[in-house]
Amino acid sequence: MNYQFARRLDAAPESFLDRLFAVSRDPEIISFAGGLPMTSLIDVAGIRDAAAAVFADEGEAALQYTTTDGYLPLREYIAGRYRSRLGLPATAGEIRITNGSQQCLDLIAKIFVDPSTVVGMEQPGYLGAIEAFSYYQPRIKTVQVTEESPDMKAFSTLCREEKPVFFYGIPNFQNPSGTAYSDAARRTCAEICQETETIFYEDDAFGELAFDGRPRMPVKKYAPECGVMSGSFSKTVSPGMRIGWVYAPGPVIERFDAVRQAADLHPNALSQAVMHRYLTTHDYDGHLRQVRRVYETNCRQMCDLLDDLLTDITHTTPEGGMFMLATMPEGKDSMALFHACLAEKVAVLPGVPFYAEGGGHTTFRLNFSTATEEEIRVGMTRLARAYRNSNR
Known part of the structure; x- marks a missing residue:
């Protein structure tokens, strides 16, 4: 059979995401490659209780077809959190669940x-966005x-000369670098977007x-009219x-509703009903404080071990999120490191998939949210050994 697939499929880069999840499922491998939260921090008991309450109180409705826009109480909760945390005048009507x-x-x-429409992105940028x-x-x-902004001169030139339909960025603890925009950079981005009528698509998964x-x-x-934000409970x-x-x-x-x-x-x-019940009957802010404490401890430990064990590698030093980016000296190759790491039963993510316009061969991303402190200690020792072996 000669299948006539759409030509647009040829435009997509090779996906690294399937390989990431496969590596993460191998129990023998300590993975710093994926983007998973720590499994032990998922409040299984709390979510189970919330699910039981939903089935008891609104089971038939929760199992029936519903509206395209999403569960209204959950949208109201999200809008209220935007208002209380960030002072944004969000309403449920401006929120859609995905x-x-x-x-x-x-x-x-x-x-x-459309084909050939210009889209702006960070470099390096989130590989899932590049693929999508x-x-x-x-x-x-x-x-x-x-470390604290996009190259503002290049950002201004892009918006004024290339006129992208939107610029996609992660100002809070960026994936893959873990860096965050300064407040001055955020204001400047907003000014430029307003002047050029460029949408700033703000992925706030880590805020x-x-x-x-x-x-x-x-x-x-x-820049309220220029801003499109996305968020996640993942x-x-x-x-x-x-x-x-x-x-x-x-x-x-x-337009979003139509598509x-x-x-x-x-x-x-x-899932929406259970999530809303969980958020409104459990201490979500207390849960977040616990998650932040663990991730900060893991991040500091990983940074210290990088400095001690891999002295010719530089790295970002995140103040939040789940990732950091490491850079090897010129002439090193992150794909060679990736394969050497797998032989040592540890995994990192080569930087190449994060560079939409090429590059990243000397960089690799590390995730510090998934592993325990002991796994980080053992895994970083394995990484150091793999690094020496890959560059002989």
Whole structure:
């Protein structure tokens, strides 16, 4: 059979995500490659109790078809948290629930991107976004990310000359680098977006994971009509429940509803009801404080071990989130390191998939949220041995 697949499939880069999940499932491998939250921090008992209460109180409704926009009480909860934490004038009408924030990437691209449309991104940038956008055949143009901002001159030039339909960025503890924009950079991004009518697509999957617990103001705070934000409970409550959302101006929401209905009719009704019940009957902020403490401890330990064991490698020093980026000397190769690490039963993620316009051969991403302190100690020792073996 000669299958006639759509030509747009050829535009997508080779996916590394399947390999990541396969590595994460191998019990013999200590994985620093994935993006999983720590399993032991998932409040199984609390979620079980919330599910039981939903079945008792609203089981039939939670198991029936529902509306495209999502469970209203959950949307009201999310909007209220935006108002209380960040001072954003969010309403439930501007919130739509999605199947994880990953679905936002696909649906936002679907409503904005035609073949050859320019899309702006950070370099390095989230590989899942690169893959999601690529199916719509844009011209991806990147801006280098520094320790506290995108290259602002390059960002301004991109918005003014290339006129991207949107710029996708992660201002809070970026994936893969773990860096965060300064407040001055956020304000400048907002000014440029307003002047050029560029949408800033702000992926805020890690905003609640600041080690100090201090909210960072989003770009949308300073440019409301230019701001589209997405968020997720995958990193803070449970990735398996697949609850994310988009927060956007009315005209964007109207188009979002149309493509969402065509895609899957509506988000998972049961998961939404359980999530809302959990959030409103348990100490979510207390849970977040515990998660932050563990991740900060893990991050500091990993940074110290990198400095002690791999003295010719530089790395970012995150103040939140789940990732850091390491850079080897010129001439080293992260794919060679990846294979050497697997031989030592440890996994890291090569940097290449994060570079939409090429590069990243000397970089690799490390995740510090999944492993225990003992696993980090053992895994970093294995990584150091693999690094020596891969560069002989």
